Amino acid sequence: MNTVPTLTFWAPLLCLIAFLIVIAITYAYRHRGEGSYKEGTEQAEVFLSGEDVPEEGLRHIRAHNMYWGFFEAMKRYYDPTVRAHSGIVNDYLIWLLALTAMTGVALFAAGLF
């Protein structure tokens, strides 16, 4: 079963045509936006559902806030895993020897059957 398609020089042409079609659709959407607004008034300000808008330097959402729901849900997996990444050299070597031992046991056990 040959999974790699043998398109040769048609492939970039198709990519380019698909890209142009997507750009055309994007511009069509943006063109349908509301064009009639008054510059410099309240209509052009940032709106946060009625909340106070923080000042310029504090508006950006920082990285440690992302995916917190995922981390809370997977807490039982994450706590031992993060603790295992301890940064101590001895642990690194223990795992290397454990990998060797597991491989050896698997190989010799497979040879017995």
Place this chain on the structure above:
Amino acid sequence: MDALTAHSSILAIAIPLLAAFITPLIGRLDSRVRNVFVVVVLTFVEFLVLVLARDVYANGIHVYTLGAAAPSLTVPENYMVPVRIVLEVDGLGVFMGIISATVALAGAVYSIACVKNETGQDRFYTLLFLLTVGMLGIQFTGDLFNLFVFLEILSISGAALAAFRTRFVDAVEGGFKYLIVSTVAALMVLFATGLFYGQYNVLNIAAIADAMQYTVLDKIALTLLIAALLTKSGAVPSHWWVPDTYTPAPAGTSPIIYAASLTCLSAMFRVAFTLYGIKMSMATIGWLVIIAGLLSMFIGVTMALRQTDVKRLMVYHVISQEGYMLLGVGVGIAVLGDSQALAAYGREAIAGGLFHLINNAFFKGLLLLTGEALFFRLGTRDLNSMGGMGRNMKWTCAFFLVGALAISGVPPFNGFASKLMIYEASYQLNPMLTIIALIVSIMTLASFTKVFQSAFTGPQLPEYKDVREVPLSMKVGMGLLAGATLFISLFPGPVVNTIIYPATDALLNRAGYISAVMGGG
């Protein structure tokens, strides 16, 4: 030109080795001349590797005997086994050689602007050349002890490069941990070499493969080799050193150290397919590699989601993507004895794994360079303090987007093509493998969305108003890898047929590898 082709394999190793030690002498004269010299030598090495590739694709396995009257006289008169060091370059060797040479060139060009303000630049370029020598040596050699020596060259220069900026404590720590783990792994390889020599009295890989009888000592040697080379390439459960070492690596050396780990991965493939091949218990080793791949994928990407250091996040993806390569090739090893399954999906799986390897070397290298570019301009790697860089650093943002979409497997980039091959082939062995791989792919996209949102989008932060774009040489270095990524994305079919399938068939053609050195059947 014929002479150059015949000697290209040894020249590709010897010229960077010589240049490594000439560079400090030239650096004493003038630093700009030294930078030009570095780029010229690495371009010439790339040219040599391409000449060698053309020879291998046209004429079959390229053999070079060091010290013989003619390069192809592997077995001397009245001898039964090869006694000299033999370089044996097949499809896999030139495949990895092309990757190493291109990534080394891109990294060196990138480093020219990035290392400008450091002290000891001469030693930086010497170590860079030695790392390239180590990589090409492992890829081209046909002798097991030679592989050990080049593995140690690679480890020492990699550790010294990781610890290059000694003013940062995490750099020194990363280099130290890399060196300890690498030395123990390399000693395991040396012990296995001793076991082979004690039994068969030869060090040549083809000669050992010819005489292989899979005794108890050979099983011990297989255990040591697989565990040591999996550790050197950064697969779970010995991946702990990878984030500590790659994150503080300076300038353009992160992609080159990554290519060095991929080289150790290809050495593992060489051991599993050529040294042992059908003589070992293929299903056991195959499933071991598959399970290592699945764990690498999952643990790599879930730890990556948590990181707030931009380079450390990208480095956990190194572990995760190596899991894909291990999954693909592991499926191939598992069905190595079943010729029907091998023809149906085993060959596709190995080809998918190798295609993912070359794609990763390019787009992951590109992403590591963009992370270093952010550090170069902002002085920090902490995502919590970045924002709005897409306005100031437009080129870096564009390169980051190319890399992030490619690594997440978004069509039409090359990451999608190689992941599709791996999914289709591994599904036929066990559907669970494909499901886990798909989930990991989604989480990869999630973590790069996190980096894109934190670092590049968002309003202009007042403290970064004056940050400019990176210098020209860094843009050229990133552009080289981005260009390679886009080239493979646009022409996946020709690339796979020209480079990947010969490498796959070279791995599967154990008899051909043996007869190229031992001569006739």
Place this chain on the structure above:
Amino acid sequence: MTEVFANVPFLAVAALICVAVYIIMSQRNLIKIVMGVAILESAVNLFLVALGYRHGGIAPIFTDAPGTLMVLPVPQALTLTSIVIGVATTALMLTLIMLIYRHTGETDAEKSRRVKG
């Protein structure tokens, strides 16, 4: 009994490997870990030299040789290379420990780490 005597080098290799593995797994002082790695290197070098021995063999030098049965010279060459590589890696490891001490003031593996997770 002669079986045990003939295999004493290999038993010594096994003992040294056990000692070295115990050291690198359990000792926290960075310099002791490097010493453990050095003992592991010595063990592997001893293994290489020991597997070349032939009973009753002489040194592999042809000039004025008193007999023709010689020990294998190739493992001796491998061992020399390995010793030199060991010197280089040990020197680099100790230099890095000095730099870690200069930064953190600690040589304990747990107290001197600055990166984790």
